[in-house]
Amino acid sequence: MGRRVYRALLHLYPSSFRAEYGSEIEAVFARRRREVGGPGAALLWLEAVVDVVWNAARAHWDILRQDVRYSARVLARSPGFAATAILVSALGVGATTATFSITDHVLVRPLPFKQPDRLVKLYQSVHDYVRTELSPGNYRDWKRMSRSFTAMGEYWPMSANLVGQGEPERLDGSKVGADLFPTLGVRPAVGRAFSAADDRPGAPGTLILSDRIWRGLFGGDPNVVGRHVILDDAPFVVIGVMPRAFHFPSRETDFWIPFRFAEADYADRTDTYLYAVGRLAPGVSLEKSRTEMRLVASRLEGAFPKENARTSASVFRLRDEVSGQSRVLLLALFGASLGVLLIACTNLANLLLARALARRREMAVRTALGAGRERLLRQLLTESLMLAIGGGVVGVLLAVAAAPLVARLVPGSLPIADIPPADLRVLGFAMLLTVGTGIGFGVIPALRVVGGVDAGDFSDGGRGGAEPRAERLRALLVVAEVTASVALLIASGLLIRALWRLQATDPGFRTAGVLTLRTALPMPKYEKSAPRAVFYDRVLSEVRRLPGVSSAGYVTGLAMVMRGGIWPFTPEGAAEDPDAGRTASLRFVTSGYFATMGIPLRGRDVAETDAAATPFVAVVSRSFARRNWGNGDAIGRRFKLAGQDRTIVGIVGDIRVRGIERTSEPQVYLPAGQQGENQIFYVPKDLVLHASASASSLLPAIREIVRRADPLLPISDVRSLADVVDLETAPRKVQLRILGGFAATALLLAGIGIHGLLAFTVSRRAREIGVRMALGAMSGDILRMVLRRGLLLAAFGVIPGAALAYAAGRAMESLLAGVHPADPATFAAAIGLSFAMTIAGSLLPALRAVRVEPMSVIRTE
Secondary structure, eight states: OHHHHHHHHGGGSOHHHHHHHHHHHHHHHHHHHHHOOTTHHHHHHHHHHHHHHHHHHHHHHHHHHHHHHHHHHHHHTOHHHHHHHHHHHHHHHHHHHHHHHHHIIIIISOOSSSSGGGEEEEEEEETTEEEEOBOHHHHHHHHHHOOSEEEEEEEEEEEEEEESSSSOEEEEEEEEOTTHHHHHTOOOSEEOOOOGGGGSTTSOOEEEEOHHHHHHHSTTOTTOTTOEEEETTEEEEEEEEOOTTOOOSOTTOOEEEEOOOOGGGGTOTTOOOBEEEEEEOTTOOHHHHHHHHHHHHHHHHHHSTTTTTTEEEEEEEGGGOSOHHHHHHHHHHHHHHHHHHHHHHHHHHHHHHHHHHHTHHHHHHHHHTTOOHHHHHHHHHHHHHHHHHHHHHHHHHHHHHHGGGGGGGSOTTSSSOSSOOOOHHHHHHHHHHHHHHHHHTTHHHHHHHHTTOOGGGGSSSOOOTHHHHHHHHHHHHHHHHHHHHHHHHHHHHHHHHHHHHHHTSOOSSOOTTEEEEEOOOOTTTTOSHHHHHHHHHHHHHHHHTSTTEEEEEEESSOTTTSOOOEEEEEETTSOOOGGGOOEEEEEEEOTTHHHHHTOOEEEOOOOTTOOTTSOOEEEEEHHHHHHHHTTSOOTTOEEEETTEEEEEEEEEOOOOTTOSSSOOOOEEEEEGGGOOTTOGGGOOOEEEEEESSOHHHHHHHHHHHHHHHOTTOOOEEEEEHHHHHHHHTHHHHHHHHHHHHHHHHHHHHHHHHHHHHHHHHHHHTHHHHHHHHHTTOOHHHHHHHHHHHHHHHHHHHHHHHHHHHHHHHHHTGGGSTTOOTTOHHHHHHHHHHHHHHHHHHHHHHHHHHHTOOHHHHHHHO
16 A cells, blocks of 8 residues: 555656656655654654655756756747747737726626725615715715614715915815715825814815825825915815725815715705615625615605605615626626637647647657657747747737727726726736646647657658647637637627727717816805806807807816706696606806707707896707797796796707717706706706817917906816717727727737748649649649648638627627628628638638649658
């Protein structure tokens, strides 16, 4: 029994070492066992195990060093082959590592908070809207009545004008409750967090800076705590700086100030604007918290039947704040990168197989000199691993370089950095990918060649019995390449068609020649309507006089930038019914807005004379009028919104408020002069102007006009309306560029694979071709024979590739914008391109076959 155990232990040594020294080592151990008895036997076994493990590791290390040195010499003699193999491997590893890093960053990696899997986001569910903000009253009661959470904190994204640090700056920030940072489990890197005292009305203003703003505007001053700044004309003192990796609620957040609720803020439960984050208590599951919060919401609905009618609660993990479309987009890219990796690996396997077949005579010589099968296999695997490691290093560098290019694929709804980190997690994945590539696709060619080495390989032809099988294997690898490349081509084509369809979608307004910028009015300086009216009149009158400007106007928020603003309304004569689902997107505008945006108008525009003392009026969209009054004329009709009765004076075309791909609610536009003083959020702040002059020539004059109207007011968000619309499809364009690059790479590698296989086949069948031509075969016959082989390989790859592409199209149907997953034009174009690539890859080997000299070949044989 002991002898068998020791013999099994010796298998840790290389087989060549065992063959030479194994019997002698066994004999020495057997003799020592006979000499040692009793308690000494256990020590002998311990010594034997340590000795075998240590010496086996040394033996493997010595062989590895020999193999590495030999492989380096062999590859140095073939730099072209080595460079090609490394490049092919780098393309596969680089593509997959880059897409893994972004997919892992967005969908898998834990958020940068304490126990992030316990963090959830809480929403109100109202009618058909599953995720709506909370009212302060409901939030306070949810926090008081729930038991599923150890902590709960609230926030509200906002912006403010910072003055006193050079030029006025418009900064994005957030109002937060004192419990928010403890809920997230994050503390400031400098200074302190907010306390309950900071939340009290009338307390001195306190401010926490982001790391980016601290370094950018305050020069990273370590004594920044205690500095006084002015935000929206109110004084604040800096009390802390958040860590560099903290991005909450979004990457654009520059500062945080405390929420301060007066008792009156809790009265209106229909005033919903708060976001809430909770930390699940130990032992509480997500489903249990959802059940409890629905029960809490039901109790509040009973207590406040009018305000909370049909209002429930929904709870989602903070990590899941990713839209389904973004998720599908990332998974599609990762799947495409795996296709590129497959193609790269099959090309690498083909290269290694062709090289190994060409070295069969060398293998035969080494076998004759005593090298065993295992020894030859190790040598070939060492070469493939060295090539894969070289490709892996280059691939990681490519992935790191490509990281900034995929930043647009990171959803802004996640509190994470925009560029995925190249940390040990990503490097570990790249290492596993590299080793797997080297071994997985190097072992098959090695086994094929080593298994067929015999004495016949000393002949000039060097053709052993493994060649037909090896050629079939290479053909299968090429078919796999064609399959993956066809799938990628069709998927890219479907997404191209979808992007074209989206870009052809009419947003409902013109984009050419429209410049937009923001002049957000600080409160309470502009809390009253009178100073706002003076500001709008002065700025608009001067902007409209600028050379080249044809019209200008103000609006609460640009379409596709401000997507919400949803309010319930009741048409005249109808009963107020919360279950009727009558909602509209609300904006306040000044005169000239519709003309500037090119939105068709019937009736009259809002006017400067529409003020609080005049009858309340509204301009509505066609869908609003049609939904409530059918095909009848809605001008002169009345409806109630925000507690006020309004008369419709104009009807405008519908615009895509929520974006190109989403359905928008009907729109209601109200005069800026009739805005109530409790609707601060809806104060018009975006200036739009239509001009024939360039933005660069107009902007200095506009800045001067705003400076004269209010010297402390910054200008921000300067962009053209075309840029706003283009931003809607920006993630798709990034995805399409990456996927298109993958498809082009796949097509190129598949063409190279076909070319390599046919070139190898022609060289191996040179004698057969020479005999055929000597017996009367025409050049056209030989040409057709080679081309037929290439087209047959393509055909075998196209059929499964098309099936795979259809399945992929069904999986990513949410990205196709109505394009059918089996779109005939896309499939036909991709398949035609694949066959064209096949012909191009087959052409040189076919011409080489035609040029074979029959007598020369026969004479050499």
